[in-house]
Amino acid sequence: MPLNIPQLILQFIENQTETRTMLLPFHYPKKEEWEEFQSGFRYHGLSGEDLTSTKEGEWQPGWYVIALNEMDDPFFIDLNEEASGFPVYYALHGAGRWDAIDLGFDIVSLGYFLEKMEKAGKDKIACLQLVELSTDIQNPFWLELHTTIQEWDDEEAESTEIDPALLRYGKLVVTDAGPNKVKVAKYLMKIWDIGPQEALVRLTQQDVLVANGFLLHLQKHIDNLQQLGATVAWSDLPM
Incomplete structure (x- = not known):
């Protein structure tokens, strides 16, 4: 080392x-x-x-x-x-x-x-162009990435207008870590700025708070946690 x-x-x-x-x-x-x-x-x-x-x-x-x-x-x-x-x-x-x-x-x-x-975020067309112009699309990794981006929901990916519903303020909690508890803990440890063991301990609790904030900013965490198999819940809070 x-x-x-x-x-x-x-x-x-x-x-x-x-x-x-x-x-x-x-x-x-x-x-x-x-x-x-x-x-x-x-x-x-x-x-x-x-x-x-x-x-x-x-x-x-x-x-x-x-x-x-x-x-x-x-x-x-x-x-x-x-x-x-x-x-x-x-x-x-x-x-x-x-x-x-x-x-x-x-x-x-x-x-x-x-x-x-x-910077391209969820702009499907921009992301596809970046992959096509910058990488060897025959490479198995870049081919998989390109295919994944193609499967993004067009309406969600290309929308530039902010849905008013995303401007709600509230709290995001994990109600069930699901079958991939270690992966969920690794994801959350970065949000919480703690170690993996402490994150695992937190996930043994009921309704674990991920963060408070606007849904616009926390939607990414909702999507990613659900992809990892976790069950999450959102509750509006007074500002």
């Missing part, structure tokens, strides 16, 4: 860029969490056993996770490839082996792409 995180990587993880699709990076390590963030990839989270290996399908010694999407799939770089600007790779979590997909971006250009996707 290097003592100093290379500046290009540090800048990427500190930007914390989020988009409106669960497939792209969502959860980033903080500088002080860099080593902990490698748990389950470079080493076993309980035993500390080294999980790296030069064998095909294993986690390679130079690989370090720089972000996870909302399905806990890792985006990673190889520290040995600094001269190439740290090309970014993706792999499917839970497949029984690690098959790295080269995303065709170095870490800086991926950061620029994510910023553009963040």
Whole structure:
């Protein structure tokens, strides 16, 4: 584990860029969490056993996770490839082996792409154009992203007018974490700015408060939590 995180990587993880699709990076390590963030990839989270290996399908010694999407799939770089600007790779979590997909971006250009996707929000046409113009659509990861965006509801994605109903002020609560409790906890820990264990403890309570605010700002969390299998409820509050 290097003592100093290379500046290009540090800048990427500190930007914390989020988009409106669960497939792209969502959860980033903080500088002080860099080593902990490698748990389950470079080493076993309980035993500390080294999980790296030069064998095909294993986690390679130079690989370090720089972000996870909302399905806990890792985006990673190889520290040995600094001269190439740290090309970014993706792999499917839970497949029984690690098959790295080269995303065709170095870490800086991926950061620029994510910023553009963040600005595009839920504009379906803009997001599709960004993927088509910026990526190799034959790449399995980008093809999946493109297909996912195509399936967005057109009315929701292209609407530019704010629905007055979204200007309601209230509270969002989780009434049931559902079958993916760990993933829900990982999602909420970033909102609450707490650790994963504390988030799991909170989810044992009834009607767990996610946040207070305008529905306009919290709708993203409602959608994402429901996609993760959680049951949520909204209650209006007086302003």
